[in-house]
Amino acid sequence: MPELPEVETIRLDLESYLRGATLTNLQLLSPDIFLGWPTDLALSSLEGKTLLSIDRLGKYLIFHFSGGLLLLVHLRMTGKLLYLPALPETERTRYLKDKHTHVLFTFTKPSAGEEEALLLYHDVRRFGRLTLVLEEDLATLPGGFNELGPDALADTFNWTVLQGFANKHQKMPVKSLLLDQRAVAGIGNIYADECLFQAKIRPDRPASSLTELEWQTLTQEVVTILRQSIALGGTSFRDYRNASNEQGQYAAKLQVYSRAGAACFTCGQTLSSLMIGGRRSIYCEHCQK
C-alpha cells in the first residue's frame, strides 16, 4: 500500500507523538509477522527502552531505541501504524479488538506527565514485517534491506544513479527499473506511473533506450512528485491512512494511475494499460513516447 510519501507521512506523525517516549509494554498477537536478528532476539527486548528517533529508508521505517536496538517496519500492502490517542473513541475500541491488529505497543511519555499512549500495528493481508535487529548486526540482516539503493529524496540520489543501474539492466523496462528498490528506494506502482507520465516516457521502454536528458527529466519528476505528495499527506487510493487514521489528499492529483480507459487530462486520448513485470501500468500513447 504505502510508498515513500505515505511512509514519510507516518514517520512525521509518529516522531511528533512518540520521540523520547519509553516503551513499557508490548504484545505480539501474531508472531509470524515478526523476525528477530539474531533470530533469538525477542521483541520483548524493547520493553523499558526509549524511542530516540524514527528514520526512513525507502519504504522502511527505522525506529531507533536506546541500547542499540533498531525496529524495522515495512507495511507492504495493507500495514497501518495507528496512534490511538489521535483516533476517535469509537475507532479506538474497534481497532483494539479487530482480528487484524497484530502488535500493541504501550508508551509512556515523560513530556506529558508520564501519560500512557498506545500504538498498534494493523495489517489485513499480513504481508508487512517487523524486524528487530541489534545495530551492530544490521549489515548481516538477510532480505532486501541491505540491498536498497539510495532513498529517492536523499541528496545521494541523482540521474546518474538511474543511468548506472540501467547500464547493468539494459533490457529492463523503465517502469520495472523505477520499481526496483535496488535502483532507487521508495517508488511504488502509483508514483512510477505518475512520474513516467510527467516525464513523457512510455513505461515499456527498455532502460538502455533512454537519453541522458530523459533520465534527468525523470529524476526531476520523481523528486517533485514525491515532495508534492508528502505535502498533501500521501495518496489514500484504497487502504492507506496516516497514524491518526486519516486519508491523504494526493489521490485528487493523480494523472494516470487507475485511470485506464479514461481520457488523458492533457490531450483527451483514452489512456492505455499494460502489464509490465506483473504490475498494471497506465500511460498515454499520445503524451508518452
Place this chain on the structure above:
DNA sequence: ACTAACCTGTAA
C-alpha cells in the same frame, strides 16, 4: 525478466 506465492477483502 517473468510467475507464483504470501494473505484477505472488495468489486465486477
Place this chain on the structure above:
DNA sequence: TTACAGGTTAGT
C-alpha cells in the same frame, strides 16, 4: 465466482 489490489521475494 473470479479478478485484482500502494509490495517483496523465491524459484524458474
